[in-house]
Amino acid sequence: MSTQLLHAILAMDSYNRGYGASVALPTVEGETELGEVTIYETKGDPAAEAIGFYAIAYELESGQKIRGCRS
Amino acid sequence: MNKRTVLVGILLVMGLVGAAFAMGDKPGEVTSGSWRYKMTVAVETPEGIKTGSAVREVHVQRPPINMPHVTSEVKVMGEAVVIDLGKRGVLFALLKGPKFGEDYHYMVLYDALPSGAGGHSPTGIEYYSNLKDAKATLTFEQYPMLVTFKDLNDPKTVTPALEVKPLGSNPRHGFKIEANHFEELFGKGVKLQQITIEMTTEPVTWGLDTYLNWLASLKGGYLHGGPTSRVSPLGLHGGNFQRR
Secondary structure, three states: OOHHHHHHHHHHHHHHOOOOOOOOOOOOOOOOEEOOEEEEEEEOOHHHHHOOOEEEEEEOOOOOEEEEEEO | OOHHHHHHHHHHHHHHHHHHHHOOOOOOOOOEEEEEEEEEEEEEEOOEEEEEEEEEEEEEEOOOOOOOOOOOEEEEEEEOEEEEOHHHOEEEEOOOEOOOEOOHHHHHHHHHOOOOOOOOOHHHHHHHHHOOOOEEEOOHHHOOOEEEEOOOOOHHHEEEEEEEEEOOOOHHHOEEEEEEOHHHHHOOOOEEEEEEEEEEOOOOOOOHHHOOOOHHHHOOOEOOOOOOOOOOHHHOEHHHOEEO
8 A cells, every 4th residue: 555545544534533523433542453553642632622623643563653633 | 816817716715605605504494402311320239229310411503504524513511420339439421432432422312312314404403402201221332431440539540341342443333342340340249230311401410520539620631641642541531521
């Protein structure tokens, strides 16, 4: 899978996590996996929600982190 | 850029905005509504049935225009259900659940008492605003997260009492009870009897702070005090316990 495609999939995935998710997918930090990618951490507590912010970080098998956010 | 190009651009933007408004709710359709529901949790113990309940209020405001990613604004007020089992401990039924995650506190009602339309559609808002005397017993897939604390004074000691997990990565494939810790945590003969949800006009209930004295100081933040869910026990934050 190309890096661009992976990034596109993760960008779409972020809309299915946390509050206001399009499709509420279960999210357990350090546990939930998308293929070889693991969800590392999220930011979606009431303080973030109050300003319409949600962030998520994914960890690749190599240890590299990819962060995404939606608002 | 000449004046004509600028004018065409302005007209185009005005046209798009006008079209978006035109696609919004029709005149006379319901655009906002409020309702309350009561969740009651019953637990069997050797001393008899112990119950706890909480009343929560949901307010929904539809967006003024229909555009992708412009969604209804939802505000929920209320708390986790507290089931005080005396010397055995205290069980908490949270505002979060395996099936709807962070949106459990309002989505569970749409799932347990379906309107036949989207919960936030004009029809759905009208339905729940006027729904009375409706009650349902939740299936285990619809259960909230059920937790307890090994030390009520320490949020980091939160422990799951019942673990419901999806069958695979897609929740549409169903759920399973992965582990039931009731007897291990509360003693022999203690088990969950049922969880019900019903529409009510009773006032919203408060009182969780008397059990969890650290909750107010957390201000909705993660239980371990960090800025993100990383290392927060069970990924929980204060908003999973209480919303004002």
